[in-house]
Amino acid sequence: MSRFNKRAARAQPTSRVTSTGRVLRTYEGGRGHERDARSELFLLSVANFVSQHTFYETGTDRDTRFARLVRDLAVTDPAWTAGLLGWLRGEGNLRTASVVGAAEYVHARLEAGATDGPSNRQVIASVLRRPDEPGELLAYWTATYGRNVPKPVKRGVADAVRRLYSGKSLLKYDTASKGYRFGDILNLVHAAPDPDKPWQGELFRYALDRRHNPDTALPPASNRTLVAHRELMALPVDQRRAVVTSEGGAERLAAAGMTWEALAGWLQGPMDKEAWEAVIPSMGAMALVRNLRNFDQAGVSDEVAAQVAARISDPAEVARSRQFPFRYLAAYQHAPSLRWAYPLEQALGHSLANVPALPGRTLVLVDRSGSMFWSQLSDRSELNRADAAAIFGTALALRAKDADLVEFGTTSRRLTFGKGESVLKILGRFGDLGGTDTTSAVRAHYRGQDRVLIVTDEQYAHNRHGDPTRQVPADVPVYTWNLAGYRAGHGPSGKANRHTFGGLSDAAFRMVPLLESARDADWPWAA
Template identity: 85%
Template sequence: MTRFNTRTARAQPVSPVASTGRVLRTREGGRGHERDARSELFLLAVSHFVSQQTFYESGAARDGRFEELVRELAVSDPFWTAGLLGWLRGEGNIRTAAVVGAAEYVKARLDAGAVDGPANRQVVAGVLQRPDEPGELLAYWTSTYGRAVPKPVKRGIADAVRRLYTGRALLKYDTASRGYRFGDILNLVHAAPDPDKPWQGELFRYALDRRHRPESAVPPESDRLLTAHRALMALPVAERRAVVTSPGGAERLAAAGMTWEALAGWLQGPMDKAAWEAVIPSMGTMALVRNLRNFDEAGVSDEVAAQVAARISDPAEVARSRQFPFRCLAAHQHAPSLRWAYPLEQALRHSLANVPALAGRTLVLVDRSGSMFRSRLSDRSQLDRADAAAVFGTAVALRAQHADLVEFGTSSNAVPFRKGESALRVLGRFGDLGGTDTTEAVRRHYRRHDRVLIVTDEQYAPHRHGDPTEQVPAHVPVYTWNLAGHRAGHGPSGRGNRHTFGGLTDAAFRMVSLLESARDADWPWLHDRDADRPADAVAR
């Protein structure tokens, strides 16, 4: 009798975040599942804002676990680790963890004498994507390992300096608040100007003069932005507000590289309506989103507000600025005017462009337990992981063909919504539900759905019926979206219709489409290259 070779036989896809089979305990005492080192590092990295603690784990403990995993895999699996770090700073949009990871990657490989894998210099240069990041990496290295900076680190930083340093970058990031000024970095790494940028030599000399001889530093005449900025700074304070209110004031501020952060100091007075309206045209999309409340309090006109709304809701601008979806929620919560509600709704949808329209019936469970509320995303953010979970869960439910949206903690409740409804309005219906009884939430709400998606930190309490994924038949996919990166998972992962993703962007959702088309899903920096290949040609 044929047991396996039947017409309904199909390959079971696998995903990269994999369990080892070893049983651990979650922080709440539930039966947990250990993940292999690569999976643990990935989930920690995509949710890790360095030095930020969670409810269950101190910032120092998370930092130590992250650094230990990077050092281990930098030696045992350098190609994978270098790929992770590059993706983390690029598409993952996680800045500090990528910088710290690159430093630890180099240190581990130098200590081990490793010569295989990507060059240390290349890894360092690859994670430095913003002009202030060479100084960040140097400050981390010297504060951790002392003033002796190895050549691969210096050379990688020098490569980044040639790529990133411009007059505009100098004005924005070369400030007295930095431990390492641009001149200090140039002295330490001995970066030569880029041969294809003939103006960079003069810029480097000016950066050195600003650091060591500020009283006699004169910007190069070839740099119009720097000379225009110098002219503005030379104006008497009594004449500066007239620049802001003049017909060409906005253009003059932009030509001089005047940022909104610097404008109040230059004016030596309040950021009133005229000041904001003069600087808004030259502000970036992320800065606009962060300052909506300030615009309202200053009384910015409806005409200027309409220009702001058009920019923050433009799909190309949202993609270019790489906004995290939850930043739209933060702005919506803190901006008092209703004139921003629809533009922010559009921006949120654009930032979640990869969310698939799942066919059939989908159960979406969103963790609203105490540990999710007591873990802020960063010291500078008022949002917590509970808010991030609600954003992602709501986005999936709104796009799905048929979805049941549920919030859970000690208890669980259905969250009502209508197709086409505003995601920001739905988010206001979520509450705070105490403990973490994920298993009971699945048991109560699973009704022959085609798939289950759980957005959580995975730290569920023990339950006599077992882990949450055991409550769903084996042939039904269960996708866990981990937002905290703790060591123990609430269920197995990697095969058998049990898969775990992670991160604060929507990039992982692309894996759902791959898995449901019976194709293996690889790490995010690897699976895109196979996107157009036949399913049977995708290699693990």
Template identity: 80%
Template sequence: MARFNSRTPKAVRPASPVTTTGRTRTHLGGQGYQRDDRSELFLLAVANFVSQQTYHESGTGRDERFAGLVRKLAVQDAAWTAGLLEWLRGDGQMRTASLVGAAEYVKARLDAGATEGPTNRQVIDSVLRRADEPGEMLAYWVSTYGRNVPKPVKRGIADAVRRLYTGRNLLKYDTASKSYRFGDVLNLVHPTPHPDKPWQGELFQYALDRRHNPDNALPPASDRTLTAHRALMAVPAGERRALVTGPGGAERLAEAGMTWEALAGWLQGPMDAAVWEAVIPSMGTMALVRNLRNFDQAGVGDRAAEQVAARISDPEEVARSRQFPFRYLAAYQHAASLRWAYPLERALGHSLANVPALPGRTLILIDRSGSMWSPLSDRSQLNRADAAAIFGTAVAVRAAEADLVQFGTSSAPVSYRKGESVLKVLERFGNLGGTDTTEAVRRHYRGHDRVLIVTDEQAAHHYAGDPTEQVPADIPVYTWNLAGHRPGHGPSGSANRHTFGGLGDAAFRMVPLLESGRNARWPWER
């Protein structure tokens, strides 16, 4: 009897890239699953705010694990690792981890004498996207490996310098607080001006003069921003506030590339409402979001507030800012006035534009256990528990029919209405102690078409069992990992069991892809 060569071959379940290889234990001794090196590195990379301690791992331990995996795979699988690092800095929106990863990639390949695959120079250049990052890369390399900077690192940084160094960027990022100023970078990597940017030669010289001879540094006359900035700096201190708040003040600040941070020091006085209203038109979207409380405290007027609200909630501005959705939650939680609630809700919705409207019935389980309350980074007051709630709620409100559940030691449904504010729904979540994922799935699964679990995947030994085993084998279970710990709570990669990771929403697109019967690749693969 023919088993394979027939008109109705057996259906093949689609596969996803994060793959488990066998059983292990979680950090608390519970049943877990080991992932292969690529899967472990991917999940760690998309959740790794460098030097940030989590509930189960020290910051140093996570950094060493990340660097070790990059070094190993840079030699064993150079093309894949280079693709991860470039994507991580771009769509993955993980700035520091990508810079550290690129440096470790190059160090490992130089030590091993590896030459196949993407060049070291290309990988360094690919992760440098902002004008302060060439200095960041040098600072990391020197602090980690000493002042002998290899040629591929220098050349990759030089390529980035030619792309990124402009007069406006010099004013924004070449500050005294940096260990490596623009002039230091130029001295170390010796870039030549880009052939399509003849003005860069004068700009490079000015950056060197600012660093080494600041009293006599003259901006190139061809750069209108730098010359306007110099003229503004020359205004006597007693005349500055009137100049800014008077007619044409906003235009002067914009023409001179004056940031709000620099403006505060230049004025030598408080940032009152009139000053804020002058600089608001030239502020970036996320600078506006971060300063909503300051606007309220200064008493910014309704007209300026309307301009701020329109910009921070504009879908194109949100897309251009490339910020994680939880940034808007943090702003909502700390803004003093309710006048920002609706524009922040709209901005959050735009930032979650990739969340699909899932058909059928969906069970969404949100981990609210103690280990999820670690802050996302040392500079953030937001935690993984609230980030998990954002994603889960966004899926629920857009799905055809969904049961939204929070779990820890216990579990309970979270009420919501179609079209309701995601930010309002988040107020109904609590802190639920331990991590009994298995019992939560067992209790709440009632013939749903799929299960989504947003979690750090860490359960203790007394919470027995694989949570995915509580769901029939023909029903897909998607785990959304927000911490990047080594062990997972269930199998992944095939057989309707899949794990994604990170704090952006792009991987949600894999759910309809897998359910249409197609394999899901790594995000940077086409």
């Protein structure tokens, strides 16, 4: 009798977030599953806003665990760790975690005398993507390890400086509030100008002069942005508002690199309708999203509002801004005017471009327990993991051919929705359901669906029936999307139709159709 070579036999694909087989306890007392070091670091990284408290871990505890994992893997698996850090800052769009990780990576390898794998200089340069980040990295390094900055760090920062510094970036990021000004960084790392940017030599000299002799520093005549900005700053205060209201005022502000943050200080007066309408054309898409309430309060015209709406809902702008989907939910919740509702709905949809249209029947379970509500995603956000979970779960259900959307906590309930209905409208139906009984939710709502997706922090409570994934037949895939990055998971992962993803963007969902076509799923930066 044939045991394995049967018509119904299917390949069992593997994924990279892998359990070790060791049993731990979740913070709620359930039987948890330990993940290997790479998996633990990956899930913590993609859920980590550095120094932010969560329900079960303080910010210090999470930062310490993150640094320990990076330091260990930097020595034992440098190529993988360097790949994670570069991806984290790029597609992962997590600035602080990648900067901290790069500093810890380099310090650990210098301490261990390790020379294999990617160079320390390359790793530092790979995580510095915005002009203020060289200063961020140096500030972290000196606060943590003192003022003795090693050569690989200096050289990596210098590489980034050549790539990132320009007249506009100087105006936007070289401010008195920073501990490391552009001139300080140039003094420390001795960055030479990029040979392909002949203007950069004058810019660097101006940055140094601006830092040490601010009253007499003169911008290079070759840099039109800096010259135009100096001309605006030289205007008497009583003449400045006339620039804003004049024909061509918006173009003049843009040519001088005037940001909306700087405009109010320059005017030394309120950001009224005319001020906003003059600076809106040169604002970035996410700056527009963050200021919708201000536009309404100032009374910007319907014509200008239509231009803003077109910008924030443009697919190319959404892709270029690389913002997490929950940013649009925050804007929707705080913008008082209904004129922004549809553009924000469109923008949210564009930001969820990777959510697959799953065939067959799908059970989507969204964790709405207390631990998901307790902590904000970051100190700049009023949203929490419960909100993020609801966004992703709703998007999955709307895209699927036939989906059951369920929220769970101590209890659980099925949510009704119609095809083509607004994601933002459905989000209003979610509630706060107390504790965490994931296992009972799966048992109550699994009715032969073709797959189960659970969006959660994985900290389920003890249940006599075992972990949530055991409630589903072994031949049915169960996908867990972890939004918190805690150490113990609620079920096994990596093979046998049990897989865990993570993060605050929709990128992980690309793995679902990949795995269901019986292909192995690699790490995102190696796929």
